[in-house]
Amino acid sequence: MNRKLKILHTVEYYHPSLGGAQxxxxxxxxxxxxxxxxxxxxxxxxxxxxxxxxxxxxxKPFKITGNLVNGMEGEVANYQDFLRKGNFDIMMNYxxxxxxxxxxxxxxxxxxSKKVLVPCGFSGLFKSNYRNYFERLPSYLTKYxxxxxxxxxxxxxxxAKQHGISNFxxxxxxxxxxxxxxxxxxxxxxxxxxxxxxxxxxRIIILVGSHTGVKGHREAIDIYQKANLAKSTLVIVGxxxxxxCASLCQIKATSSSLFRTIGLRKNSxxxxxxxxxxxxxxxxxxxxxxxxxxxxxxxxVLFEAMxxxxxxxxxxxxxxRELVEWSQAGVILPTQFSxxxxxxxxxxxxxxxxxxxxxDLPLLSSLAQSGRIAWKQRFTWxxxxxxxETLYLRLMESKKI
Numbered sequence: 001m002n003r004k005l006k007i008l009h010t011v012e013y014y015h016p017s018l019g020g021a022q023x024x025x026x027x028x029x030x031x032x033x034x035x036x037x038x039x040x041x042x043x044x045x046x047x048x049x050x051x052x053x054x055x056x057x058x059x060k061p062f063k064i065t066g067n068l069v070n071g072m073e074g075e076v077a078n079y080q081d082f083l084r085k086g087n088f089d090i091m092m093n094y095x096x097x098x099x100x101x102x103x104x105x106x107x108x109x110x111x112x113s114k115k116v117l118v119p120c121g122f123s124g125l126f127k128s129n130y131r132n133y134f135e136r137l138p139s140y141l142t143k144y145x146x147x148x149x150x151x152x153x154x155x156x157x158x159x160a161k162q163h164g165i166s167n168f169x170x171x172x173x174x175x176x177x178x179x180x181x182x183x184x185x186x187x188x189x190x191x192x193x194x195x196x197x198x199x200x201x202x203r204i205i206i207l208v209g210s211h212t213g214v215k216g217h218r219e220a221i222d223i224y225q226k227a228n229l230a231k232s233t234l235v236i237v238g239x240x241x242x243x244x245c246a247s248l249c250q251i252k253a254t255s256s257s258l259f260r261t262i263g264l265r266k267n268s269x270x271x272x273x274x275x276x277x278x279x280x281x282x283x284x285x286x287x288x289x290x291x292x293x294x295x296x297x298x299x300x301v302l303f304e305a306m307x308x309x310x311x312x313x314x315x316x317x318x319x320x321r322e323l324v325e326w327s328q329a330g331v332i333l334p335t336q337f338s339x340x341x342x343x344x345x346x347x348x349x350x351x352x353x354x355x356x357x358x359x360d361l362p363l364l365s366s367l368a369q370s371g372r373i374a375w376k377q378r379f380t381w382x383x384x385x386x387x388x389e390t391l392y393l394r395l396m397e398s399k400k401i
Contacts (some may be wrong), residue, residue, distance in 0.1 A: 002035070002036070002389070002394065003393060003394055004036055004037055004038065004391060005032075005037045005038070005088075005089045005137075005197070005289045005393070005396070006037075006038045006087070006088050006089045006092055006112065007029075007032060007037055007039045007040070007088060007089065007090045007092070007392065008039075008040050008041075008042060008043070008083075008086055008088040008090065008092070008189065009025050009028070009029050009039060009040070009041045009042070009092050009093060009094060010042040010091070010092070010093045010099040010100035010104070010147040010181065011025040011041065011042075011094040011095065011097060011100060012040050012043065012044055012077070012095065012100055013041055013043060013044055013046075013103075014026065014043035014044075014059060014228065014357070014390065015049075016046065016048060016049060016050075016241060017046060017057075017209075019210065019346065020299065020300045020301075021095055021120065023092055023168060024094065024173060024300070025094050026040060026054075026057075026300050027155075027176060027381040027384075028381065028384065028385050028388055029041055029057045029383070030055045030056065030057055030231060030391060031381055031382060031384075031385030031386075032385055032388065033055065033056035033057055034056070034350050035364065035385065035386075035389055036323070037389070038049060038056050038058075039058070040057070040059075040086075040088070041057055041058070041059050041060065042058070042060045042062065042079065042082065042087050042100060043059065043061060043062070043201040044061065044062065044063075044064065044065070044069075044099075044102065045062060045257040046061070049075070050261055060082065062074065062082075062240070063075050063259055064076055064079060064099045064103065065099065066099055066264075067097055067098050067099055067102045068105075068133060069097070069099050069124070069129055069130055069133050069366065072099050072102065072103060076099075076103050079099075079103050079104075079257070080104070080106065080107045081101075083104055083107055083110075083111050084107055084110045085312075086113070087112070087113075088113040089093040089112070089263075089392075089396060090102040090113055090114050090115065090116060090305065090392045090395065091104075091111055091113040091115050091116065092116040092117070092118065092148075092369060093115075093117050094118045094120060095118065095119070095120035095121075096117070096119050096122060096137070097123065097124050097133075098272045099128070099217025101117070104254045105140050108140065108143040108144075109143065114145045114146075114392075114395040114396060115142045115143065115144045115145050115146075115298050116145065116146045116147070116392075116395070117139045117141070117146075117147050117148070118147075118148045118149075118155040119147065119149065119160075119216070120150070120152070120156070120204060120297050121150075121154065121155065121156050121296070121297030121318065121389075122134070122155050122156040122159060122327040123154050123295055123297070123300075123341070125156075125159065125341060126155075126339065126340045126341035127340055127341075131274045134159070137159075137357075138163040138165070139237030141160065141163070142165065144167070145179040145394060145395055146167055146168065146169060146391060147157045147160060147165065147167065147168040147169075147321075148169050148170070148388075148391070149168055149169070149170050149171075150171070150172055150173055150240070150297055150298035150319065151170065151172065151297075151298055151318070151322050152170055152319075152322060153319065153321075153322055154297065154298075154318060154319050154322075155341070156297070157170070157185070157277065163191045163384075168205075169391055171378060171388065171391070172298060172326075172378070172382060173298045173299075173300055173303055173379070173384070174303050174375070174378075174379035174380055174381050174383065174384045175300060175303045175304045175306075175307045175375070175379065175380070175381065176237035176380070177381070177382060179280050179324070179382045180280065180283075180284075180304070180307035180308055180375070182286035183272070183284060184281050184285055188281060189284075189285045192266070192281050192282065192285060193285075195278075196270065196272065196282075197270070197397050198233050198235070199231075199233070201231050202230045202232055202233045203221065203229075203231060203232050203233075203358075204232070204233055204234075204235060204281055204282075204285060204287055204288075205224060205229075205232060205233070205234045205235070205286065205287065205288045205289070205290050206218045206234070206235045206236075206237065206283065206286040206288075206289055206290070206310075207234070207235075207237070207289070207290050207291060207339070208237045208238070208279060208283070208289075208301045208304070209220070209237075209238055209291070209293065209301060209322065210238050212238065213293050214293065214342070215239070215293050215294070216238055216291060216292035216293040216294060216345065216392045217240070217271075217300045218294040219345045219350075219370040220234065220236065220290050220291075220292050221234065221236075221269055221365045222347050222351075223290065223292060223333075223345060223347055223350045223351045223354055224269065224290065224351075224354070225269075226347060226351035227347065227351040227354040227355040227358070228276050228353075228355075229354070229355065230398075232358070233268050233269070233270060234270070234290070235270045235272060235282060235286075236269065236270065236271045237272055237273070237274050237279055238271070238273065238280065239274070241259040241274045241293050242245060247383065252387045253331045272327070280308070283304055283305065283307075283308035283310055284310075286308070286310045287298075287310070287358075287364065288310065288311055288312070288313065288354075288357070288358065288364070289301070289302070289305035289310045289311065289312040289313070289314075289330075290312075290354065291305075291312055291313065291314040291320075292313075292315045292333060292344075292345035292350065293301055293314070293315055293317050293318075293343070294315070294317065294342045294343055294344060295313070295317065295341070295342055295343065296318030296319075296320065297317075297319070298318055298323075299318055299320065301316075302320060302323050302330070303323075303375060303379050304331075305327045305329070305330070305369075305373060306323075306327050306371035306372065306379065306381070307372065307375040307376075308372075309368040309369070309371065310368065310371070311330055311331075311357070311364050311367035311368050311371065312327060312329060312330035312331075312332050312367075312371075313332075313350070313353065313354060313357065313378040314330060314331075314332060314333060314334055315332070315333050315335045315344070315345045316333070316335040316337075317330050317335070321334060326362055326368060326374060326378070327374035327375070328366075328367065328370035328371070329367050329370050329372075329374060330367060330371070330376070331353060331357060331367075333345045333349075333353060334349040334353070
């Protein structure tokens with residue numbers, strides 16, 4: 001029997017907050033609890049949180065906001081004292097550039113736990129206001145016993161290699177077998193279509209991503225409308241948002257839907273907020289996932305598309321190109337890159353690719369099957385949590401790997 005570990009995971013936001021980082025840490029933490037370990041998550045205080053124990057995971061909230069670049073406010077000293085006195089076997093910080101990592105830096109030498117960092121992309125690496133942050137970062141990275149990267153080829157792992165850091169592993173993201181194991185029944189699909197107002201004859205394209213302004217919503221609408229696909233609906237699902245992005249999507253979605261209503265267009269756009277079950281069901285019902293995002297590390301939504309048997313089109317963002325190589329489940333859109341590290345789909349060329357793929361049913365079927373197989377073999381949270389557990393146990397047996 002494996003040794004029982006006392007594990008601390010830190011992440012800026014956690015359940016009931018929604019998002020990629022929240023999902024990763026939640027799933028891994030809960031899986032490790034199921035495997036017999038004691039797991040605590042240090043995270044931001046949320047007034048809507050109803051419990052400090054969720055699925056066996058202890059939640060330790062702190063009223064802290066910000067990061068080193070923008071300034072931190074709140075219970076920073078209390079958090080640092082918690083890290084010093086926590087008596088954990090493992091401390092894993094998830095993501096740089098936010099307070100749970102940045103506030104830990106000054107006390108790393110005093111933390112007795114084996115220290116693990118999942119950098120999660122270094123989204124600010126090319127931003128001028130983060131220059132000093134990343135100049136100082138290598139000296140802190142050497143204090144960690146292990147770094148975990150989500151891909152073999154991205155800016156964070158390249159940064160580590162350039163600074164001579166070699167104590168790292170690659171463990172990808174994934175998604176839950178409990179959600180995606182079973183297909184959607186015909187009856188449930190018809191009921192969801194009716195609830196969402198999607199015509200029975202329409203094939204469906206989806207994009208799942210918060211209305212942050214950088215998930216490619218406006219680009220997706222432009223690509224979709226330019227492709228002018230017959231009998232189709234684009235559904236954008238986003239529950240958390242900036243008003244500007246959400247308003248723009250809603251305006252464009254309303255305009256497109258009205259055009260079809262009066263017979264001037266063949267297609268429509270819906271911008272919706274759905275609960276998790278409806279979102280998963282929509283994945284399973286969809287014919288294609290369109291994801292022209294501007295900034296990512298290793299997007300959970302592409303793993304969810306793979307798990308649901310939904311082929312994807314994505315910008316060359318984060319490790320999406322690597323995911324195509326791993327899974328053969330999608331196609332990379334023509335992409336332009338800005339000096340500050342953002343990716344932008346080329347609209348006309350992307351629309352042509354979308355239109356070609358939309359009518360190539362054998363290729364869509366092949367991509368769907370390949371993605372589903374790859375997910376089942378490599379990218380379930382059960383498999384990924386086992387990889388984390390193996391690494392944690394190895395760390396307890398030696399100072400550094």
